[in-house]
Amino acid sequence: MNPIISVVIPLYNRAGLIRQVVESVLGQTLPVSEVILVDDGSVQEVEDTVRGYMAEKPAWRDRVKYFRQENQGQSIALNHGIAQATGDWIAFNANDDLWLPQKLEWQFKAIETFGDSCGVCFTDAWFMNNPHWKNVTLFESVKKRFAKTTGMVDDPVRLLLHDQPVWVQTVLARTELVRKIGGFDPAMRYAEDCDFVFRLALVTKFCYVGIPMVLIDRTISPTRREGPALNWQKEEFRLQMEERLLKKQLQLTEGSADAVRQAVRANLQGHYSKWTNLHLKNRNYAKAKEAVSTAARYGLTPGIALKWVLARLAPHLATRITMLREGSDASHGAELTQ
Numbered sequence: 001m002n003p004i005i006s007v008v009i010p011l012y013n014r015a016g017l018i019r020q021v022v023e024s025v026l027g028q029t030l031p032v033s034e035v036i037l038v039d040d041g042s043v044q045e046v047e048d049t050v051r052g053y054m055a056e057k058p059a060w061r062d063r064v065k066y067f068r069q070e071n072q073g074q075s076i077a078l079n080h081g082i083a084q085a086t087g088d089w090i091a092f093n094a095n096d097d098l099w100l101p102q103k104l105e106w107q108f109k110a111i112e113t114f115g116d117s118c119g120v121c122f123t124d125a126w127f128m129n130n131p132h133w134k135n136v137t138l139f140e141s142v143k144k145r146f147a148k149t150t151g152m153v154d155d156p157v158r159l160l161l162h163d164q165p166v167w168v169q170t171v172l173a174r175t176e177l178v179r180k181i182g183g184f185d186p187a188m189r190y191a192e193d194c195d196f197v198f199r200l201a202l203v204t205k206f207c208y209v210g211i212p213m214v215l216i217d218r219t220i221s222p223t224r225r226e227g228p229a230l231n232w233q234k235e236e237f238r239l240q241m242e243e244r245l246l247k248k249q250l251q252l253t254e255g256s257a258d259a260v261r262q263a264v265r266a267n268l269q270g271h272y273s274k275w276t277n278l279h280l281k282n283r284n285y286a287k288a289k290e291a292v293s294t295a296a297r298y299g300l301t302p303g304i305a306l307k308w309v310l311a312r313l314a315p316h317l318a319t320r321i322t323m324l325r326e327g328s329d330a331s332h333g334a335e336l337t338q
Contacts, residue, residue, distance in 0.1 A: 005089045006034050011039045013043055014096065033086070038078070079183040090174075091171065097214055102213070106123065119205070122209075123170040123214060125169070125215065137212050138167060144159075153208060191245050246264065272292070279291055280318050
């Protein structure tokens with residue numbers, strides 16, 4: 001197989017990381033045809049850095065394409081790159097993550113094994129630059145176990161409904177499918193990768209490589225997120241984006257198997273339970289009552305029933321319980337990741 005592969009990488013500042021990121025893609029044992037860099041309104045240093053490498057390095061000059069747009073968000077930058085891609089296959093990388101040299105070679109081994117029905121291949125990954133994620137792979141972090149080195153996922157929708165083992169920087173997909181689903185949702189400024197992968201799961205089977213083939217940066221740094229990405233630190237913003245994601249999933253799975261619909265509704269129930277917690281912490285009891293009532297409509301469990309009663313009859317107690325529980329969960333999580 002001699003595939004024509006395009007790789008799209010959105011850029012936003014952080015010029016010092018660009019060389020390693022791009023060269024990890026150019027250095028694949030199965031060569032890529034083009035690397036499309038889309039600069040989402042970075043400082044001038046980014047363009048100067050890219051242009052300098054393109055002048056200096058033949059591989060950059062021959063295979064790297066640079067485009068700049070006004071700052072519009074990562075989804076629009078990715079869609080810009082998808083529109084420019086000429087390959088039959090398209091892959092993505094973040095502006096701070098590194099591919100191991102055999103990533104694409106392993107992915108095409110899996111694709112050749114499982115045939116034309118597989119339009120997406122994903123891999124495991126390591127996390128780097130964060131002691132809390134040391135020696136933990138992506139698959140392990142979401143408790144996914146795959147028995148073989150390579151394999152087929154016949155029902156990727158179910159795979160994605162609980163935890164997310166498919167991160168976009170590990171994904172290789174047929175370009176025609178990426179365009180068929182409309183690329184990334186421009187309205188999503190958070191979890192756009194989860195939405196994108198989920199919509200791919202509705203149109204094709206997935207295969208996987210159960211070996212870590214990407215190094216995902218998890219540096220603890222105030223500069224890791226800049227500009228609009230700073231909103232990711234706000235719980236309300238994250239919940240707004242998650243709500244859009246889950247409501248889309250409910251709409252997109254209409255007519256799907258009962259188990260799929262039940263899982264989506266359970267996720268929405270959990271989501272509105274999170275909204276309830278946030279409103280309780282903010283002592284906005286009217287919104288807390290509304291949110292827990294919505295959660296109950298998606299599924300009435302004993303826990304939701306108790307929260308519903310407390311939000312109405314003893315909201316101050318509900319607030320104290322919520323804050324104590326979240327504090328305990330945070331401490332436990334820190335212990336687990338040390």
